[in-house]
Amino acid sequence: MKNYTAVIVAALGLAAPEMLYAEAPNIQTAGPIIHLADNLGEEAMLGWCIDTEGRGLNDQLHAHSCKPTGDDVLFKFVPDTGSITSATYGDVCMTYNAPDNAENPFGLVACDEADPKQSFAYDEASMEIHLAADTAQCVAVAPTIDDAGPFQSRDLIVSACADLEPAFKQWVIRD
Template identity: 70%
Template sequence: MTISPSISTALIAATLASWIAQLSFADAPTIQTVGPVIHLADNLGEEASLGWCIDTEGRGLSDQLHAHSCKPTGDDVLFTYAADSGLIQSATYADMCMAYNAPDNTENPFGLIACDETDEAQRFTYDEASMEIRLGNDGAQCVTVAATIDDAGPFQSRDLILTTCDGLVPSFKQWVIRQ
């Protein structure tokens, strides 16, 4: 049986696409957190395979955010996203939302402040196809994590930062929103 070159090329392309898709999530985290979380799709080196969640810095309520191991318990990693308003809101702390409110702070540009739908610093868009969270008023900027991993007690943390989406390694910017 002879396979035509166009069918052979299509089969190779389909096989490669499937293989690449599997590789992109080859190191998926094991999310143990109960409740709504926003976490990276890739485990990205988290040593206990818990993954990386948006989290308040320190214990409990804080005005600064970072990425932290998705703790099995702990409600400071619980966040929701509302596409209609663009707000990323704490599920634990009433009326507190993520904001890009300290753009000059290279380590902690994101804070947790009182929700205000009119505040452009609090508006984000989520593209399901690319899995990117983008700044609402600048779609070229993605919410991402820093390359450096820090110890955080029995867990780990990374700075939560804003970076130009183009050229950024997908594992640093692909988020899963679990409502």
């Protein structure tokens, strides 16, 4: 019995640091969004959403404070096609079009169901968004926070899922 107790205590000790530091964001955005489950240091507690860079429609994506208003953070996941689409700007989808660009590998282009770069897989159990072509790779946010006007931003990146802490790769998909 003592051995089982030691194993349980050790397991809780390893899990406790994540549980102590995990902090849910205070999402105020109306509409479909894809946001990190953890607030991950966003100063206003708004959380991190997939977003177009700059204001309005742009062909580059990053993670941004989930603004209370603003149509450029409205994205939805379409399980049937694996696409991540803008809920605002018509028929445009997230694409992994610049794999050699470590800081900005994702763009926003015309949707094409046949394009494997526009296909993603969401694992509800792990809350990870994977590249459909390589499920060992996760959509994640970079550790560095940048100022973005009154809000904040982070690079939206791809990294080996096994190398990432959960807070950087666990996404909530809200319709």
